[in-house]
Amino acid sequence: MRSSEVTPKALYVRRRDFLKLGAGSAIALSWPSSGKAKIEHGPRLPEVKPNPQYALAEEKKNSFEEIASYNNFYELGTDKSDPSENAGKLRTRPWTVSVEGEVGKPRKWDIEEILKAFPIEERVYRLRCVEAWSMVIPWDGYPLAGFLRKHEPTSRAKYVAFETAVQPQMPGISGFAGIPFPYLEGLRIDEAMHPLTLLAVGLYGEALPNQDGAPVRIVVPWKYGFKSAKSIVRIRLQETQPPTTWSRYAANEYGFYANVNPVVDHPRWSQAKERRIGEFRRRETLMFNGYPEVASLYDGMDLRRFY
Amino acid sequence: MSRGALVPAAFAICCLPLPWLGYQFATGGLGANPVEALLNDLGYLAFILLACTLACTPMQILLGWTWPLLIRKLLGDFCFFYACLHLLTYTVIDQGFDFQAITADVLKHRFIFLGMGTWILLLPLAITSTRGWQRRLGFRQWKRLHRLVYLAGGLASFHFLLRFKTPRLETLAWMSAIAALLFVRAVAAARRRATMVQSP
Numbered sequence: 001m002r003s004s005e006v007t008p009k010a011l012y013v014r015r016r017d018f019l020k021l022g023a024g025s026a027i028a029l030s031w032p033s034s035g036k037a038k039i040e041h042g043p044r045l046p047e048v049k050p051n052p053q054y055a056l057a058e059e060k061k062n063s064f065e066e067i068a069s070y071n072n073f074y075e076l077g078t079d080k081s082d083p084s085e086n087a088g089k090l091r092t093r094p095w096t097v098s099v100e101g102e103v104g105k106p107r108k109w110d111i112e113e114i115l116k117a118f119p120i121e122e123r124v125y126r127l128r129c130v131e132a133w134s135m136v137i138p139w140d141g142y143p144l145a146g147f148l149r150k151h152e153p154t155s156r157a158k159y160v161a162f163e164t165a166v167q168p169q170m171p172g173i174s175g176f177a178g179i180p181f182p183y184l185e186g187l188r189i190d191e192a193m194h195p196l197t198l199l200a201v202g203l204y205g206e207a208l209p210n211q212d213g214a215p216v217r218i219v220v221p222w223k224y225g226f227k228s229a230k231s232i233v234r235i236r237l238q239e240t241q242p243p244t245t246w247s248r249y250a251a252n253e254y255g256f257y258a259n260v261n262p263v264v265d266h267p268r269w270s271q272a273k274e275r276r277i278g279e280f281r282r283r284e285t286l287m288f289n290g291y292p293e294v295a296s297l298y299d300g301m302d303l304r305r306f307y
Numbered sequence: 308m309s310r311g312a313l314v315p316a317a318f319a320i321c322c323l324p325l326p327w328l329g330y331q332f333a334t335g336g337l338g339a340n341p342v343e344a345l346l347n348d349l350g351y352l353a354f355i356l357l358a359c360t361l362a363c364t365p366m367q368i369l370l371g372w373t374w375p376l377l378i379r380k381l382l383g384d385f386c387f388f389y390a391c392l393h394l395l396t397y398t399v400i401d402q403g404f405d406f407q408a409i410t411a412d413v414l415k416h417r418f419i420f421l422g423m424g425t426w427i428l429l430l431p432l433a434i435t436s437t438r439g440w441q442r443r444l445g446f447r448q449w450k451r452l453h454r455l456v457y458l459a460g461g462l463a464s465f466h467f468l469l470r471f472k473t474p475r476l477e478t479l480a481w482m483s484a485i486a487a488l489l490f491v492r493a494v495a496a497a498r499r500r501a502t503m504v505q506s507p
Contacts, residue, residue: 069338070340078473080339131472133343176476268419269419272408273408275401277340282402
């Protein structure tokens with residue numbers, strides 16, 4: 001027998017694994033909650049200064065493990081545990097972010113330049129998911145406003161569109177996630193320029209785990225989590241309201257504004273309460289997720305209509 | 308396996324998820340949101356058992372097997388058992404006995420309404436699943452009542468589908484399986500009627 005006829009070990013081991021998959025394992029494979037995978041930490045960020053204005057001392061922070069194991073990131077899979085299990089499928093180097101559209105100085109940034117463009121501060125924010133769960137997360141980053149101003153937005157820049165990376169090896173991209181890619185999000189320019197809106201590159205003083213939107217993402221704490229685009233590659237300033245992935249998918253369920261609002265329900269569930277991850281009982285959801293300072297952005301707007 | 312061992316074996320298998328879920332819940336194996344995981348797992352179990360219950364008669368029709376009929380009642384009872392645990396997890400742990408919130412949830416949201424509707428449909432079927440009730444109702448009436456299980460299968464399917472923000476392939480696969488099972492029985496019933504007409 002020639003050595004080329006010998007089944008390579010990797011192959012026959014795989015074949016055995018395959019044979020183990022009976023009807024029982026078919027159920028187990030599609031089982032919605034699976035065990036804990038080991039969560040990898042990113043490298044420590046140099047010089048992160050806590051911003052005392054956003055220390056949120058009254059709230060208990062969620063653990064790194066909670067923040068990095070329970071995620072919505074459909075490019076890495078649709079179950080909550082998928083993004084952390086498939087985290088390695090996102091490549092974060094090389095990485096560029098293009099800032100374009102209605103700006104005097106468009107620019108293509110390398111991620112290393114973004115990391116050094118402004119001093120990085122720690123801000124503890126509440127995060128409220130549209131699915132009625134929430135966390136408290138110590139983000140590391142800097143205000144998006146200063147970053148955008150560097151590009152000298154023109155008077156026609158009324159909206160800001162964000163685009164998430166599409167990499168063919170990501171399981172949601174190559175498989176079936178139900179939503180179209182690239183993932184698109186957007187903000188009105190005054191929302192993007194609000195001092196709360198963050199360009200985040202880390203959490204707990206470490207580079208973002210891939211499943212949390214590495215290497216750079218947006219954080220808009222008064223809106224449902226899906227508004228905070230992850231792993232962004234493009235920021236486009238424009239005159240018209242940009243299409244956004246979830247409102248295009250189901251406009252009656254997800255609006256462009258998507259401000260956290262306990263009195264406007266999702267068609268399938270109530271938004272009045274939420275479960276803080278790590279807690280047993282539900283707690284009341286706060287208007288604008290407890291950030292009343294943004295209320296003036298929506299003066300005179302019917303928030304039931306513009307949900 | 309001897310036929311005598313079939314029912315106890317099926318009983319034991321249907322019980323297995325309980326200690327497993329209990330252990331996972333206690334040791335943090337259900338992840339960062341254990342309440343949600345428990346709720347989903349119990350609902351998933353009830354749904355799978357409903358599909359298994361619905362598969363018993365078509366297996367007899369298509370393959371001529373009679374052993375599935377021996378465990379059909381057991382599977383149906385366990386389906387209801389897990390549906391009850393699912394409902395209890397929702398009302399007690401998830402909603403914390405907030406009956407105002409629960410009522411609003413059921414009335415306002417189709418997703419919750421379908422789940423509650425399924426449980427309500429299963430309730431009379433579970434109560435009358437005994438031989439005694441079969442006798443009391445008469446087989447014809449009993450059979451007519453238990454056709455509700457198809458409706459329960461339909462409602463449960465849509466409840467399961469709406470639980471995710473986007474349709475999942477696995478949910479669609481389960482829904483197609485249930486539809487195929489109903490189709491087999493519909494065809495068999497139509498044939499039976501045809502032969503009855505031909506040979507009075």
